[in-house]
Amino acid sequence: MKKLFIPILFLFVLIVSACGNNETENEENTTKTEVESETFTYQSETGPVEVPKDPQRIIALTNGPNVLALDANIVGIDEWTNMNPLFEERLGGVEIVTEDNLEKIIELEPDLIIAGSYMKNIDKLNEIAPTVVYTWGKLDYLTQQIEIGKLLNKEKEAIEWVNDFKERAESTGEAIRAKIGEDATVSVIESGDKEFYVFGNNYARGTEILYQAMNLKMPNKVQELALESGIYTFSSEMLPEFAGDYVILSKNPDVDNSFMDTELWKNIPAVKDNHIYEINTKASTYSDPITLDYLLEIFEESFLSN
Known part of the structure; x- marks a missing residue:
């Protein structure tokens, strides 16, 4: 009886051990699958x-x-x-x-x-x-x-916003061009400490909206000097040369903006015609959905409500 009992006991131990190993392996595989599913x-x-x-x-x-x-x-x-x-x-x-x-x-x-x-x-x-x-x-x-x-x-949410934004911006652009004329030019100019900046079509400040989404025109001089580089720096004396029929003035509240009181500025046709629309530089330096929606609303109101 003793000789028979020992093999049976040994077989039982092997079975229990194998079950334990399988449970451990299953737990490890489950944990691994959970980790993989979270990434x-x-x-x-x-x-x-x-x-x-x-x-x-x-x-x-x-x-x-x-x-x-x-x-x-x-x-x-x-x-x-x-x-x-x-x-x-x-x-x-x-x-x-x-x-x-x-x-x-x-x-x-x-x-x-x-x-x-x-x-x-x-x-x-x-x-x-x-x-x-x-x-x-x-x-x-x-x-x-x-x-x-x-x-x-969140690709679905991103694509939904892009499609909606393009539709809204293109529609607003059509309305603006119908009002100001297909050949009217728009400049985006920013005030600095001692200089000014004019922008191409992809340097924030709403340039993507105005030139890409709305298909508005920039003055020839802006196209020549700022389109490829994205930005061009110039002195105050050159303001009349870069001002289009309409000017989006990216106004920096932290710099000296006394140029707006000069005769040079006041005699620019866009200023005389009240075609200067201000945006806050600090709130306009990105091209994300929050900023774009904010600027699109400003542009729509500025161009179409007057």
């Missing part, structure tokens, strides 16, 4: 990056406004976005960080970092959390929003 592979400009499907602690060193437009949760933001009055209410309690603030970034425990390709410490940021980089200007302003939508697993 996906985003095809970034630098290659595939495994990112969370529903990031809860995003640090946006760049493209912060695009992220805010999709109602994603940001815990760290760059200082320029933080200073923009359009985003003030949305950024309450959010920390200001740079790519050099590695200790602070670690403390914020991000699950996703968005950075510019020109920034330092990209490798170190990748060690903290999955890091996706974008090169400024590589994508047009609408495609950029769709890419942020893909990254945040």
Whole structure:
């Protein structure tokens, strides 16, 4: 009986052990599947990056406004976005960080970092959390929003906004051209400390709306000097040369704007005709959905309500 009992007992132990191993393997596989289901592979400009499907602690060193437009949760933001009055209410309690603030970034425990390709410490940021980089200007302003939508697993929402915005902007542009004439020119000029800037068709300040979406015309001199570079710097004496039939004045409240009291400015035809429409520089330096919707409303009211 003893000889028979020992093999049976040994067989029982083997069966129990095998069951335990199977349960452990099943648990590991289940855990692995759960982890995999919580992430996906985003095809970034630098290659595939495994990112969370529903990031809860995003640090946006760049493209912060695009992220805010999709109602994603940001815990760290760059200082320029933080200073923009359009985003003030949305950024309450959010920390200001740079790519050099590695200790602070670690403390914020991000699950996703968005950075510019020109920034330092990209490798170190990748060690903290999955890091996706974008090169400024590589994508047009609408495609950029769709890419942020893909990254945040909100591509559908991004595409819906793009389609709606294009429809609204094109319709408004048609109404504006019908009112001011197909050949009327529009300049976007910004005041600086000691100089002025005029912009091409892709340098924020509403230029994408006016020139791309609405198909309004810029003066020949602006096209010659600012279209390719995006921006051209000039002195106050040249203001009449860059002013179109209509001028969008990106007015910086922090600089000396006494030029508006000079005879040079007052004698510009667009000024005499009351065709100067002001926007706040601080609220106009991005091309994200929040800024674009804000500026589109201003342009619609300025051109069509007079």
